[in-house]
Amino acid sequence: MTSPADIGTDLASARAAYEELKAQGMRLDLTRGKPSAEQLDLATPMLSLPGADYRAADGTDTRNYAGLQGLPELRGLFAPFLAVPAEQLVAFGNSSLELMHDTVVHALLSPLPGGDRRWVDEERVVFLAPVPGYDRHFALCERLGVDLVPVPMTPDGPDMDVVDELVRDPAVKGIWCVPKYSNPDGTTYSDETVRRLAATPAAAPDFRIFWDNAYAVHHLTEHETEVADVLALSAEAGNPDRPFVFGSTSKITLAGAGVAFLGSSAANVAWWLALTGKRTIGPDKTNHLRHVRFLRDADGLRDHMRRHREIIAPKFAVVDEVLTSDFADTPGVSWSKPAGGYFVTLTVPDGTAARIVRLAKDAGLALTPAGATHPYGDDPQDRTIRLAPTFPPLPEVEKAMAGVVVCVRLALAERAA
Numbered sequence: 001m002t003s004p005a006d007i008g009t010d011l012a013s014a015r016a017a018y019e020e021l022k023a024q025g026m027r028l029d030l031t032r033g034k035p036s037a038e039q040l041d042l043a044t045p046m047l048s049l050p051g052a053d054y055r056a057a058d059g060t061d062t063r064n065y066a067g068l069q070g071l072p073e074l075r076g077l078f079a080p081f082l083a084v085p086a087e088q089l090v091a092f093g094n095s096s097l098e099l100m101h102d103t104v105v106h107a108l109l110s111p112l113p114g115g116d117r118r119w120v121d122e123e124r125v126v127f128l129a130p131v132p133g134y135d136r137h138f139a140l141c142e143r144l145g146v147d148l149v150p151v152p153m154t155p156d157g158p159d160m161d162v163v164d165e166l167v168r169d170p171a172v173k174g175i176w177c178v179p180k181y182s183n184p185d186g187t188t189y190s191d192e193t194v195r196r197l198a199a200t201p202a203a204a205p206d207f208r209i210f211w212d213n214a215y216a217v218h219h220l221t222e223h224e225t226e227v228a229d230v231l232a233l234s235a236e237a238g239n240p241d242r243p244f245v246f247g248s249t250s251k252i253t254l255a256g257a258g259v260a261f262l263g264s265s266a267a268n269v270a271w272w273l274a275l276t277g278k279r280t281i282g283p284d285k286t287n288h289l290r291h292v293r294f295l296r297d298a299d300g301l302r303d304h305m306r307r308h309r310e311i312i313a314p315k316f317a318v319v320d321e322v323l324t325s326d327f328a329d330t331p332g333v334s335w336s337k338p339a340g341g342y343f344v345t346l347t348v349p350d351g352t353a354a355r356i357v358r359l360a361k362d363a364g365l366a367l368t369p370a371g372a373t374h375p376y377g378d379d380p381q382d383r384t385i386r387l388a389p390t391f392p393p394l395p396e397v398e399k400a401m402a403g404v405v406v407c408v409r410l411a412l413a414e415r416a417a
Helices: 004-023 037-042 044-048 072-082 096-109 135-144 160-166 191-199 230-236 266-276 285-295 298-327 353-362 394-416
Strands: 028-030 089-091 126-131 147-154 172-177 208-212 243-248 260-263 344-347 365-367 384-387
Touching: 004 394, 028 394, 037 044, 037 298, 044 285, 072 089, 072 243, 072 260, 072 285, 072 298, 089 266, 096 135, 096 208, 096 243, 096 260, 096 266, 126 135, 135 147, 147 160, 160 191, 191 230, 208 230, 230 243, 260 266, 285 298, 298 344, 298 394, 353 365, 353 384, 353 394, 365 384, 365 394
Parallel strands: 028 365, 126 147, 126 172, 172 208, 208 243
Antiparallel strands: 089 260, 243 260, 344 384
């Protein structure tokens, strides 16, 4: 058993290490899952495309109006990776979050296929929020007045026993899902979880799965993890209109100049296009053509993502190596070891996450706010920290993780004292 004298010594040494950390004057950032400049450089040649030949394969002049559903050849390229038939896929602007936002707004203002009325006419609209989860999903709902109910994540995805119970309430209209390499814990949903999501007997006839497949091709190993086809399974279960599938090239080509995708049933896509056609004549088809010319085909996309992996996989390896070296046998401290995606989840003893993030901030190390992984910024156990190692250069990731270790050690020593 640790004696009071040992605790005092540990606390003193932890404080001394922290003061040394502050004296370094760090200005490092592990807050957002952004591609690094080196990753963006991979797609810089795309900016010279499409050149003088601006016509699509079908002769469409991509500089002109129309083409609301997006360029057919681009939809054909990404359809297999998103598991959506090309004719049921929309290629749009640069942001999948924009598509999610617009889809919720459309449902608030216009009845969905199979729905009885607009969501805005309901007394209450609820989305289920697997936690830990993506803060921008939560912020979108908060902005639009949609209530969020947390659902615990398991190694197989959302706890489906909890989901099955909650969807008995007709106010529950949707669930957020990041099915592959989930943000932030890297979980990939099991086939059984996807089947249950597709078939769960929801009370609301217009219940929807918002399937944010943001990391469909973002592997950190040579193995290409697959996730079950939610559209096909929903159709088999008699719920063909249940899923909305989203994806983008934001972390494939250029984050600020990519292409976002929406896929769903034929009925949902027709509904979405009819409403979206009221606010725009069409997306940037020249950018669509640029992407097709740059990525070429499925093998070209895989090769491009391999080059991404070569840049970022060493950063994830450093995170794991540092945490393993310092906390392998520390009770209450664990972390995810994702096979893809952009994040690592660091779990610390209850009641210490906010303190660790504060200590890091005061030392010049920016971490995602504690609680950001939960609706309304409230992690009831105060134990989850999201780490985003992709953006800084590798030496900065190493330095930042050394700083994280110092902050965790001090918080744990304070807790034990």
